[in-house]
Amino acid sequence: MASLSNSEDIKKDNQSVESGLATVSKRPPIVYTSPRAFFTSLGARWSSLWTRRFALSLLSGQIVSLCITCTNVTTTELVNRNWALPTTQTFFLYFSLFAIYTPYTIYQYGFKGWGKLILRDGWKYFILAACDVEGNFLVVKAYEYTDLLSCMLLDAWAIPVCLLFSWIYMRPKYHWTQILGVLICVGGLGMLVGSDQITDKDWTALDRGKGDAFMIAGATLYGFTNATEEFLVRKRPLYEVVGQLGMYGVLINGIQAAGLEHTGMKNASWNGATIGLLVAYTAAMFILYTVAPLLYRMASSAYYNLSLLSSDFYGLLFGLFLYHYRPFWLYFVSFAVVIAGLITYFWCSTPEEQGVLNPIAPGYVDKRGRGLEDEAAV
Numbered sequence: 001m002a003s004l005s006n007s008e009d010i011k012k013d014n015q016s017v018e019s020g021l022a023t024v025s026k027r028p029p030i031v032y033t034s035p036r037a038f039f040t041s042l043g044a045r046w047s048s049l050w051t052r053r054f055a056l057s058l059l060s061g062q063i064v065s066l067c068i069t070c071t072n073v074t075t076t077e078l079v080n081r082n083w084a085l086p087t088t089q090t091f092f093l094y095f096s097l098f099a100i101y102t103p104y105t106i107y108q109y110g111f112k113g114w115g116k117l118i119l120r121d122g123w124k125y126f127i128l129a130a131c132d133v134e135g136n137f138l139v140v141k142a143y144e145y146t147d148l149l150s151c152m153l154l155d156a157w158a159i160p161v162c163l164l165f166s167w168i169y170m171r172p173k174y175h176w177t178q179i180l181g182v183l184i185c186v187g188g189l190g191m192l193v194g195s196d197q198i199t200d201k202d203w204t205a206l207d208r209g210k211g212d213a214f215m216i217a218g219a220t221l222y223g224f225t226n227a228t229e230e231f232l233v234r235k236r237p238l239y240e241v242v243g244q245l246g247m248y249g250v251l252i253n254g255i256q257a258a259g260l261e262h263t264g265m266k267n268a269s270w271n272g273a274t275i276g277l278l279v280a281y282t283a284a285m286f287i288l289y290t291v292a293p294l295l296y297r298m299a300s301s302a303y304y305n306l307s308l309l310s311s312d313f314y315g316l317l318f319g320l321f322l323y324h325y326r327p328f329w330l331y332f333v334s335f336a337v338v339i340a341g342l343i344t345y346f347w348c349s350t351p352e353e354q355g356v357l358n359p360i361a362p363g364y365v366d367k368r369g370r371g372l373e374d375e376a377a378v
Contacts, residue, residue: 097246146211161223
């Protein structure tokens with residue numbers, strides 16, 4: 001009887017989603033009949049853009065971008081203190097995700113339901129976690145071999161990869177203004193790269209070919225994992241997806257760290273400063289891994305990747321106080337260009353059109369805790 005009831009609930013949820021899609025708001029058209037009508041319609045289009053959902057998406061994107069900057073700063077400080085263990089460093093992140101989100105998943109589903117989740121859908125989350133762990137590892141290794149210019153440019157490869165897999169999973173209809181928004185954001189990235197070159201922040205590449213290959217592979221895995229996680233969190237509760245990502249991430253990351261960095265763990269400097277930096281790094285990454293799925297739901301994983309392009313500007317702000325950087329005017333222009341691209345991305349299309357949002361528990365879960373029905377409201 002329980003399974004029959006779950007099937008009926010799922011059918012009702014699907015019907016409500018289908019009916020909701022039919023009423024997705026459209027942008028008001030631009031009228032070209034006269035200058036007055038044009039500017040009036042332009043104002044109406046601009047006003048329609050600033051919905052609560054879009055404003056939260058824009059804000060969330062800058063939060064994750066700031067978190068990325070915090071992780072870069074803390075990683076740099078750890079390396080300066082003779083602590084360079086990238087795989088061990090992210091172990092604490094995955095453990096935190098597992099320790100916080102998995103118990104809540106068990107509370108919602110019960111041990112039996114959680115066990116069924118692992119047996120039936122665990123392979124999906126294992127692939128997601130493996131790609132996420134290796135993506136982080138490859139990108140960090142790329143910085144050891146190639147230069148900053150290559151890293152920044154090749155890291156943007158995650159954007160078209162994410163767009164491709166998002167289209168494969170959810171079949172969104174990309175409007176030409178969304179492609180224009182992507183190009184504008186990438187133009188802002190070009191200005192950031194130019195600023196770094198002019199201010200001489202680059203370094204000499206040890207092995208450009210190997211480093212570029214690592215960065216392309218890591219960016220490809222980033223794009224795949226972002227799009228895949230968006231696909232999952234649009235269909236399943238957030239705590240399930242993030243909890244499973246943390247659980248399998250702990251296993252994969254822990255084994256890899258033990259195999260590759262066991263000697264480095266003995267030689268690394270373990271003191272109050274490094275522990276504090278590890279706590280700051282883990283906290284920033286935890287916020288990022290929590291906010292990112294919400295951004296996937298409100299906007300899209302592609303929008304998430306575009307938002308990260310502004311992180312170099314926040315890096316400048318950190319550098320002003322920590323490393324006494326001299327601000328270069330092009331940084332401020334590039335930040336404005338990236339924000340303009342993020343606004344252009346949804347100039348015609350709406351966040352609601354990016355994919356179906358219907359997060360429900362699996363039909364095979366019998367026991368459910370309170371608050372499950374509130375997931376769709378996020």
